[in-house]
Amino acid sequence: xxxxxxxxxxxxxxxxxxxxxxxxxxxxxxxxxxxxxxxxxxxxxxxxxxxxxxxxxxxxxxxxxxxxxxxxxxxxxxxxxxxxxxxxxxxxxxxxxxxxxxxxxxxxxxxxxxxxxxxxxxxxxxxxxxxxxxxxxxxxxxxxxxxxxxxxxxxxxxxxxxxxxxxxxxxxxxxxxxxxxxxxxxxxxxxxxxxxxxxxxxxxxxxxxxxxxxxxxxxxxxxxxxxxxxxxxxxxxxxxxxxxxxxxxxxxxxxxxxxxxxxxxxxxxxxxxxxxxxxxxxxxxxxxxxxxxxxxxxxxxxxxxxxxxxxxxxxxxxxxxxxxxxxxxxxxxxxxxxxxxxxxxxxxxxxxxxxxxxxxxxxxxxxxxxxxxxxxxxxxxxxxxxxxxxxxxxxxxxxxxxxxxxxxxx
Ligand SMILES: Cc1ncc(COP(=O)(O)O)c(C=O)c1O
Numbered sequence: 001x002x003x004x005x006x007x008x009x010x011x012x013x014x015x016x017x018x019x020x021x022x023x024x025x026x027x028x029x030x031x032x033x034x035x036x037x038x039x040x041x042x043x044x045x046x047x048x049x050x051x052x053x054x055x056x057x058x059x060x061x062x063x064x065x066x067x068x069x070x071x072x073x074x075x076x077x078x079x080x081x082x083x084x085x086x087x088x089x090x091x092x093x094x095x096x097x098x099x100x101x102x103x104x105x106x107x108x109x110x111x112x113x114x115x116x117x118x119x120x121x122x123x124x125x126x127x128x129x130x131x132x133x134x135x136x137x138x139x140x141x142x143x144x145x146x147x148x149x150x151x152x153x154x155x156x157x158x159x160x161x162x163x164x165x166x167x168x169x170x171x172x173x174x175x176x177x178x179x180x181x182x183x184x185x186x187x188x189x190x191x192x193x194x195x196x197x198x199x200x201x202x203x204x205x206x207x208x209x210x211x212x213x214x215x216x217x218x219x220x221x222x223x224x225x226x227x228x229x230x231x232x233x234x235x236x237x238x239x240x241x242x243x244x245x246x247x248x249x250x251x252x253x254x255x256x257x258x259x260x261x262x263x264x265x266x267x268x269x270x271x272x273x274x275x276x277x278x279x280x281x282x283x284x285x286x287x288x289x290x291x292x293x294x295x296x297x298x299x300x301x302x303x304x305x306x307x308x309x310x311x312x313x314x315x316x317x318x319x320x321x322x323x324x325x326x327x328x329x330x331x332x333x334x335x336x337x338x339x340x341x342x343x344x345x346x347x348x349x350x351x352x353x354x355x356x357x358x359x360x361x362x363x364x365x366x367x368x369x370x371x372x373x374x375x376x377x378x379x380x381x382x383x384x385x386x387x388x389x390x391x392x393x394x395x396x397x398x399x400x401x402x403x404x405x406x407x408x409x410x
Contacts, residue, residue: 010040025370032059035392037375045370048388048400049377053203053352056238056262056309058389063312064265064305071304078300080293086303093310094273097244099253101273104282105298109234109260110149112270115282116197116230116256117153118292119274121173122281123228124194137194143179145205145380148197148232157197160204180210182217189221195228195256196221200246203235206383207347207354215250222255228278234260234270235352239313239390242323242350249349265309267302318390325397326350329386332401342408344382351392355384355404365407374403 010028028040035058037045050056057064071086078084091103104115117140124137131137142148144159155164156174164170173192177184179202196218202208215231222229231254236246240262247254255278259271280286313319330346333355337343345356357365362378369376377385384404388397 025367027370034058034061035389035396043373045373045375046396046400046403047375048386048392048397049375050262050387050389051266052261052377053235053240053387054261054264055266055389056240057265057312057318058391059266061265061312061391064308067308068267068301068305071301075300077296079295080298084298084300084303086300086307087298090271090303090307090310093307094259094271097310098257098273099275101257101275102279102282104272104274104292105303106270106272106294107268107297108149108270109232109258110151110154110270111294112234112258112260112272113148113154113157113197113230113232114151115270115272115292116232116258116274117157117195119256119272119278119281120195120228120230122287122291123278126281127226129191129226131191133192135192137192138173139188139190139192140174140195140197141185141188141193142174142176142197143199143202144176145179145202145208146176146197146199146232147202147204148199148234179205179208180214182214182221185218185221189225189227193225193227195230197230197232199232199235200250201236201241201349201352203352204379206356206380207352207385209347209349212250215247215252219252219254228255230254230256230258232258234258238262238309239319239322240350240352240387241348242319242326244313244319246349263306263309264302265305267305269302269306270297313390316391322350322390325392325394326353328394329353329397329401336401336405336408340405340408348386351386351388351390353386354379355386357382357384357408365404368407369403372403372407374400376400376404 029037030040031038035047037047094103106112121138128136142157146159148154148157152171156171159176175188231247233245237259255275257273263269282292284290333346344358347354360381362382362384366376366378
C-alpha cells in the first residue's frame with residue numbers, strides 16, 4: 001500500500017488492522033527533529049513529552065543516528081552465545097554512572113522488572129532465612145499508585161487496580177502499600193518478604209517525589225532483613241531528573257536497578273542491573289543452568305545507540321542542564337500557580353515535572369495544548385506531565401509553558 005500525505009487513510013487503516021488498545025490522538029506523525037514533530041498534513045508540534053520520556057535526546061539526534069547507522073552497517077545481531085562490543089560498552093557505562101553492578105539487557109521496562117522479580121525469587125530460594133513457607137522467601141512489596149509494567153509479574157507489582165482488572169488469577173507473591181509510608185512497608189515484612197520495588201519518583205502515579213528519608217529508610221530495612229531494594233528507574237533514569245539515576249538524589253544505592261524508556265532513546269531497550277548481593281543468581285556457571293535469557297536482548301544496534309546516549313549526556317553536560325532547566329520550569333510554574341486557581345501543586349525533579357490541577361481536567365488541557373501545537377501528557381486525571389528531551393532550549397520551554405499557561409488561564 002502506498003504511503004499517504006494525509007492522516008485520515010493512515011488512521012482508517014490503523015482502525016481496521018491494529019488492536020485498539022491505545023487511546024490515540026487523531027494525528028499521524030511523520031517526522032521529528034530535536035524537540036519538533038511534523039504531522040502528515042505538515043503541521044508542526046513542540047514535543048515536551050518525548051514519547052513517554054523515551055526520546056531523551058529528542059528526535060533523530062545526529063550522534064545517535066551516526067552511532068546507529070554505523071552499527072547497522074557493521075553487525076546487527078548474533079545472539080547471546082557470543083560477545084559483542086556495544087553490549088559490553090553499555091554495561092560498562094551503566095556500572096560507572098550507577099552503583100557498579102552487572103547488566104542484563106531486554107526490550108522494555110516491563111521485562112526489565114520481570115527480570116528483577118525473577119532475580120529476587122532466586123535470591124529468596126538461595127537465602128531462605130527462617131522462612132517456613134514451602135517457597136521460602138518470595139514476596140515482593142511495591143507501592144500503590146506505582147507502575148512497573150503490564151506483564152503478569154509486573155501487573156502484580158503495579159499498584160493500580162485498573163491495570164489488573166480482568167486478568168485474574170494474577171501471579172501470587174505481591175503486595176502494594178502506600179508510597180512514602182515506611183510503617184506500611186514494615187507491616188508487610190513477614191518471613192516471606194524478599195524485595196521492595198520502588199520508583200524513586202513515581203511517574204505514572206503523577207510525578208510524586210518522596211520525602212528525603214524514604215529511600216534511605218527503605219535501604220536500612222533491606223539491609224537489616226536481607227531484602228533486595230529494587231529501584232525502578234524506567235521513568236527516572238538516564239538523566240531525566242538531573243542525576244544519572246534518581247536514587248542518587250537520596251544518598252543510597254539499590255541492590256537492583258531497572259531501566260527502560262530513555263535508555264534506548266526510542267529504540268526498545270530494557271536493563272536490569274544487579275549489584276553483587278544478587279547478580280550471581282543470573283550466573284550460569286554458579287547456578288548450573290541458564291536462569292534467565294532473551295534472544296534479542298542486547299542486540300548490537302540498540303546497544304550502540306544506548307551506549308552513545310551516556311557519552312552524549314557527559315559531552316553535552318545534559319545532566320546539569322536537566323537539573324537547571326527543571327528548576328527554572330518549576331519556579332515559573334510555581335509563580336504561575338500562585339495566581340492561577342487551576343493549579344493545585346507543582347512537583348518533580350529535573351525535567352520531569354507534574355502539574356496537579358485543581359480539577360480532573362488534565363486530558364482536556366493536554367488536548368487543547370496539542371491543538372495549539374504543544375505535546376504534553378495527562379495522567380491520573382488531574383496531572384499534566386512535562387518530560388521534554390534534555391536538549392530542549394530555553395526558548396522552546398518558554399514557548400511550551402506560555403501555551404500551557406494560556407490554556408490553564410483561558
Ligand atoms: C516506572 C515504570 N516502570 C516500568 C514501566 C513499563 O515500561 P514499558 O512500558 O517499557 O514496559 C513503566 C512504563 O510506563 C514505568 O513508568
